[in-house]
Amino acid sequence: MASQKLVTYLSTRLHEGNVSAARNFTTWQGTCYLTPLIGATLADSYWGKYRTIAVFSTIYFLGMAALTLSASVPSFMPPQCVGSICPQPTLPQYLVYFVGLYMIALGAGGIKPCVSSFGADQFDDTDAVEKTKKGSFFNWFYFCINIGSLISGTVLIWVQENYGYGIGFGIPTFFIALAIGSFFIGSEIYRFQIPGGSPLTRACQVVVAATRKRKVDLPDDSSLLYELDGKTSAIEGSRKLEHSSEFSFLDKAGVILWNESDGSRYPWILCTVTQVEELKILLRMFPIWATGIVFFTVCAQNSSMFIEQGMVLNNQIGSFKIPPATLSSLDVISVVVWVPIYERLVVPIARRFTGKERGFSELQRMGIGLFVSTIAVAVAALVEIKRLQKVPVPMSILWQVPQYFLVGASVVFACVGQTEFFYNEAPRSMRSLCSALALLTVALGSYLSSLVVTAVAWLTTRGGEPGWIPDDLDDGHLNRFFWLLAAMSALNLAVFVGCARRYKRKNVY
Incomplete structure (x- = not known):
């Protein structure tokens, strides 16, 4: 959707004043960059990126469909100005438009943080050729995003001004439906990353465990810190991380006391080295x-x-x-x-x-x-x-x-x-x-x-x-x-x- 025209639409079609139109636009724009935290949490913790993209892109499509209806169905369309008199839209007309608008903001929250990383997940980091191609993927990903932005900021605005908002909203709605269909067609060949539980919960567990053991001395040998045997990580779908010397206070979360042997039973008291290193990576x-x-x-x-x-x-x-x-x-x-x-x-x-x-x-x-x-x-x-x-x-x-x-x-x-x-x-x-x-x-x-x-x-x-x-x-x-x-x-x-x-x-x- 061409957000450049949103303020104009609010002013000319919903008859809002400059202050109200600007406030509604900035509030919606800010929401578009806050909702990715919701989508990211669901993707990493519970659903995985594929399911998150599927659900939230559908929400995005429904939001665009609502905007199209608000600009094309007479009963949902705000009334036109008659001379200098501009009747205010009815409550249902407001609701259809703003519900659609914020469904788009919510849908974007599940798409933006997941689609680039899901695309990069399709490349194997252990393969030198695929790892190099992954670097190119990010470049062309941004290329495609900006092609879309260029089209929305020029062609779609021209269509809206010359053929009306109904067609102007309907075109991106059609292409979003096409994109969702294309996404599902490739489902059989995708590589999937298994969600490993809430990363924010794990980070809090490390802080709480380290604080509880603040008076405990760290062992001189870091191999004595708690970690699962073998190559399997306690965090599903993740790889084990090597111990680092930075932020050593957090290492106390991995100190094994005499009455502790299994961190899975005491997650707020004993954490693996990999779990501690996750938080260290965020801090670095x-x-x-x-x-x-x-x-x-x-x-x-x-x-x-x-x-x-x-x-x-x-x-x-x-x-x-x-x-x-x-x-x-x-x-x-x-x-x-x-x-x-x-x-x-x-x-x-x-x-x-x-x-x-x-x-x-x-x-x-x-x-x-x-x-x-x-x-x-x-x-x-x-x-x-x-x-x-x-x-x-x-x-x-x-x-x-x-x-x-x-x-x-x-x-x-x-x-x-x-x-x-x-x-x-x-x-x-x-x-x-x-x-x-x-x-x-x-x-x-x-x-x-x-x-x-x-x-x-x-x-x-x-x-x-x-x-x-x-x-x-x-x-x-x-x-x-x-x-x-x-x-x-x-x-x-x-x-x-x-x-x-x-x-x-x-x-x-």
């Missing part, structure tokens, strides 16, 4: 995860401050006028262009220098993405400086093209690298959860962007000053805001490099 990944928040703060400017900047530029190109918001699709086009370039050109060249089959490691790739995103906002600042020098003669909006393309390039490096990193490093029984946590950084990045804008507006308007971001940008200093983001991004990159250099990868049996 946390700083890497946190650096993604600032990255997505930069990406959030595509739909906020970059558009504000474009609104004061000359959007007349020959006989055409380019809406400033349209340029935000350039980062999507950039991703579509960059994925083949990365696969066919960057990887072979990088392989010669790094000796790595995939050219760069996941962490190296993420670092490059963070660097490119820093350059993107720096370029935006330079464009703004140039624009202010040209006032009152407006610059061409095409000056913004480089910053949008740089953000798109940063996504190819950072986002794909992040997805691959969390999949490979997460314990098998926590892969969906880690994917959901990675998606959470998108929402947190948007919230941080709003917080920074609010803080800048408050601090720079004291004493009657117009501030950095006034209504008339000709009187402001938007370039300083972009330089602030560039400084935050550079600091974030430095933190990431430090964390990445100290990061210790997991070891499995």
Whole structure:
């Protein structure tokens, strides 16, 4: 669904005011990035990824069907305005639309954290050829997502504007049904990961057991810590993890006392080394995860401050006028262009220098993405400086093209690298959860962007000053805001490099 048109629909069809429409949109968008925690928990703990995708994609389809009905069935369609009089929709009309909308948010919560990791599950990590192909899978997965985003942001919006919302909602509903059918057709050939129980419960068990035994001394030999014999893990569907020396306090959860012999009987008192290492992996990944928040703060400017900047530029190109918001699709086009370039050109060249089959490691790739995103906002600042020098003669909006393309390039490096990193490093029984946590950084990045804008507006308007971001940008200093983001991004990159250099990868049996 083209979410770009959601605010317009709320305003023009449901006759909501600007504040109400914006609030409903941001609430729904935030929900779309919180519900993956629900889907991930169900997938890792009880249902498995296949069943979770099947159930939640069906919910998504039903949500889209409800939106289609609300825009095509007369009794469900909100009334049209008559002149300046806009009758309010009835309660059933509201319900059909918003129930459908939040069914989509719930459905997305089961699809987003599972579909990429389920796809990667189809590759055997023990086979060198398949392991290399798995790296390519993440690239082409993002490629397909952005192709869909490009179509929804252009073709579907055009259809909605020219043929109505009924057809505009009906087309994606049809293709979702087609996608679900295609998913089920391949059921006989899929590889399945068995759910291993609640990962959050296991993490809490480690913390509780370690706290209970806080006064117990750790043995000098880590092999004396509790673990099942052989290669079988106590966590179903997972592989045993080797002991690591970090966060040694948690190891106390694996100390065997004289009256303890079977951890399965006392899960809140005695935990296996593998269970303890699961929590350690999450703690080691946390700083890497946190650096993604600032990255997505930069990406959030595509739909906020970059558009504000474009609104004061000359959007007349020959006989055409380019809406400033349209340029935000350039980062999507950039991703579509960059994925083949990365696969066919960057990887072979990088392989010669790094000796790595995939050219760069996941962490190296993420670092490059963070660097490119820093350059993107720096370029935006330079464009703004140039624009202010040209006032009152407006610059061409095409000056913004480089910053949008740089953000798109940063996504190819950072986002794909992040997805691959969390999949490979997460314990098998926590892969969906880690994917959901990675998606959470998108929402947190948007919230941080709003917080920074609010803080800048408050601090720079004291004493009657117009501030950095006034209504008339000709009187402001938007370039300083972009330089602030560039400084935050550079600091974030430095933190990431430090964390990445100290990061210790997991070891499995």
